[in-house]
Amino acid sequence: MENAYERGKALSERHNPGLEETLEARYGALLPGMPQDLISFVYGQHYDRSGLSLRDRSLATIAALTAMGGQTAPQLRIHIAGGLKAGLTETEIAEAIWQMSLYGGFPAAINALNVALEVFKEDRYGGD
Structure with a gap:
């Protein structure tokens, strides 16, 4: 084992x-x-x-990091990229981030959306 x-x-x-x-x-x-x-x-x-899939754990982590605010941007970047690898869609990630605007505030959600947009672009186009 x-x-x-x-x-x-x-x-x-x-x-x-x-x-x-x-x-x-x-x-x-x-x-x-x-x-x-x-x-x-x-x-x-x-x-x-066991109990949650890696996909679901990724979504929960992205939500938590979003609600914690902008200081988590480096970790958020890593977990958004990992979430995509785990099967999350861009829409699911964006919706989870936006849901956190109710708990972490609009600035935290907007900052997280900006990180997500950067990661989505990198994922699609290899960094540029």
């Missing part, structure tokens, strides 16, 4: 390819083991749980 890190690594590579390497390059020297801990805990324990 795989451990949480192995499950998390496999899932994170499908959902957010290169995440561990990015975390290692940015934070590894400052916090040794942090990237592996995050992969194990977030992807190997939480995202890999």
Whole structure:
């Protein structure tokens, strides 16, 4: 049986390819083991749980990050891209973001929509 890190690594590579390497390059020297801990805990324990599909977990994460406000833009970008990989449509993502305008406010939702538009463009056209 795989451990949480192995499950998390496999899932994170499908959902957010290169995440561990990015975390290692940015934070590894400052916090040794942090990237592996995050992969194990977030992807190997939480995202890999039964009860919700990865698609649904992605939608819930996008909604939560939207309601938290503009400071979450980098994480929102990662999770919108992952949500598309998990099968969410652009419309579903946009509607979830707009629904959060009731809870996080219109500025938070508009900021998240702007992030979504950038990710959608990158997904369609490879970055430009």
